[in-house]
Amino acid sequence: MNPLLQNTLILALIAGFACMEYVSRRYRDTVQATANDTRLEVLMFLSLIAISQPLALFGSNALCAWLMPAQRNVFADLPWWAMVAAFLVADDMTQYWWHRLSHTPLLWPLHRAHHSANYMSIRITYRNNFFYYLMMPGLWLGGVLLYLGMGQVYVTYLVVKIAVILGAHSAWRWDEPLYRVKALAPVMWVVERTISTPATHWAHHALTNRDGIGHYKGNFGNLLFFWDVLFGSAHITRQYPPAVGLQDDRLFGAEHWAHQMFYPLARSKREHSALRPGGRPYEDGQQEVQVEAHDLGGRMQSGAQ
Structure with a gap:
């Protein structure tokens, strides 16, 4: 070719x-x-x-x-x-x-x-x-x-x-x-353990792991999902997470495209950010608590209006 x-x-x-x-x-x-x-x-x-x-x-x-x-x-x-x-x-x-x-x-x-x-x-x-x-x-x-x-x-x-x-x-x-x-069940059993599929890769992009579907600390394969099977990072549910993305962006707003693309040459000014010196991503538990508090605060504020 x-x-x-x-x-x-x-x-x-x-x-x-x-x-x-x-x-x-x-x-x-x-x-x-x-x-x-x-x-x-x-x-x-x-x-x-x-x-x-x-x-x-x-x-x-x-x-x-x-x-x-x-x-x-x-x-x-x-x-x-x-x-x-x-x-x-x-x-x-x-x-x-x-x-x-x-x-x-x-x-x-x-x-x-x-x-x-x-x-x-x-x-x-x-x-x-x-x-x-x-x-x-x-x-x-x-x-x-x-x-x-x-x-x-x-x-x-x-x-x-x-x-x-x-x-x-x-x-x-x-x-x-x-x-x-x-x-097709036997065929799909082989397929999903051989190559990356939407179900396995969407799980890798999940907003949270807490629903049993998300698995953003695994399912790393690109062409072959077999590497995840071989190296113990596979999580297969045949389901799709209800939400994808990052919890800290939900809390504090999206990072500027230039900071995301050119870090460390361009650095975020956001208070909570992995794109600045000393910054780091939230752990899932910490994220969930803060997101729930953030959503609760929004609902209370809406109810007061």
Whole structure:
């Protein structure tokens, strides 16, 4: 598959999922994005395809040419399945661990933007901090595999991965009707333990874990959900959380798009924020208590008027 066909298929995937979000009315009914959200999502998508991904791929190629010039295309004769396995480990498994580490206090500010949306849609797929992708090990290791001669499978691998990731974030929950078909139960049992689905990934974006559905401290897989099964972070319910997003944004208002995208170069001035020195995200219990108090205060104030 050549790059032109690859890009055509990726655009077709984006258009297809966007169409399904519209036709199913899921976008109209669930996506309430602000101008702040739109700026962040558009600029992050453009910066990824124009800066971060090319820099990682061409940068790793240049480093390989400098450090191991004799190894160029050394693995070009490997069978296709071996090349796919190499990408699954070097790109997808490392992205699983990068994602998992990004839910620790140290790296959370670089990933927080992805969870600050209070809706699910393909538009949030690449919503992250600029440095999140620039530092992602999988992008750089993918460039190494391309240097070693595995480019013939990379374009196909990338199209499949993007299809799964878009589907997992889509407002249109493609897996939902399939769970209702009893004959497909064995198939879906395998599918939901193999790739990321809306049900498992929506749980990762949940506002809370307290309902037994949300699991924002797990379900980290991108293409393969199998990594969550293998490394003990999987939570499968075949249900969807009633709300997604971040509790501190509900309490204190959304962070400015520039702070979310360019932290630590741009830092929040919000009193409670992970996007400033010394700031950190709330724990779930603390969040719930404060949100309930906040909502109760609002109801009391409304009743007094």
